[in-house]
Amino acid sequence: MTPDTTGTSGILAGKRILVAGVTMDSSIGFATAKVAQEQGATVLISNFGRALGITRRIAKRLPVEPPVLELDVTDPEHLRRLPDLVREHVDGLDGVVHSIAYGNPETLLGGRFLDGPWEDVAQAVQVSAYSLKSLATACRPLMGAGGSVVGLTFDATVAWPAYDWMGVAKAALESTSRYLARDLGPAGIRCNLVSAGPLRTLAAKAIPGFSDLEEMWGTRAPLGWDNTDQEPTARAVCALLSDFFPATTGEIVHVDGGFHALGA
Template structure:
């Protein structure tokens, strides 16, 4: 039995087989987890993608900006799992006006959307899942290094900085319940989301990273998430684990 043997996981963010969340779901199943996926708006699409996993999991609809769907999440997940041991937050969106060099002219309404979907949802998703989680539970969010300003990333970068702070406060509040909250900051990967951000170039990252970087290989990121979702790092919370070939650790 693998490191996730018997653990029930809720995984958000599967859209295509290139999605980081898809690879996390695959690794999780290979390591023995029982998985439920969420879908935003197009559950039939996610169900088709889910057929490519080792064992096609249930798919439930979830819009993290819909309080009604969040309110019924525990009941709907509970129809498939008798409890939750882990949640993967792989959710992020910014309107086009909030990306691509428009930082100074982005209207508040679009900034608010980016922060709501990409930052606040870490808390709202966690709280919606909390009735199914007990001591030993783990929340893992996908991050992108917010310590620097990236060309074209603009308000999504601000939202990721908020995500990092949000994870710290969640770790503080949920630690007494025995629930860990950590982030995985991955280098740029060839996902649908990354293609929407001008200037994200895996080749440049490969040259900068001491270990090199393959933007087509989500495996290292998925395995890092799996370890954090397991009980192997039972005393680790409030941490950002960088899976980026070491690029964050060196100067330009």
């Protein structure tokens, strides 16, 4: 077992957390792993394919270098073996972070809604939404005493410029989270989402017209918005992973400077 070398204080002291989908150190997943460690958690991170090598390199930039697991959430074999891989490092999980999304930017984003082919839409929904269920159920045997699942969304209650089919995928993610909250609640497992404002992550760079969203936040968010600062979002994720929200599930917490609260 990997000992908890991150300290005994903090809101996640003693917690064992898997952050799935960490690629670059500019990602929300990386920021979440960092804050979780600072708050006392033992953290594992995951990725797969060609990005796995990048993840292993950037893992060294965290306060404590975490184990890096190979996990493709669309691969049934990867999901089946996940509990065994986790148990090589910790004896269970208290929290799981779903920091995973993908939509082909050449066919699904940037004003291509009416032309998006089903094959690419199906992939976007599987990777971005269905995988929340896949990850949660794969980790369920590791969360015997209950725990918390937290995913990341971008407000899917309205249609955004350029976001197109990814907006549909995020709407599916938000609905999936509510059904997971219903079905995992009796096992003591909470499922919530954090809806962040636009951040300059690797995923955002792939969205044609992303700068239009950034400009809206810069002028309208009541608290202002720094699109290079992932820490406020990471803190919200860690709060939901902690014991400070013991009776909250099926919820979407907005971390967007208050933008969502305004009509115009």
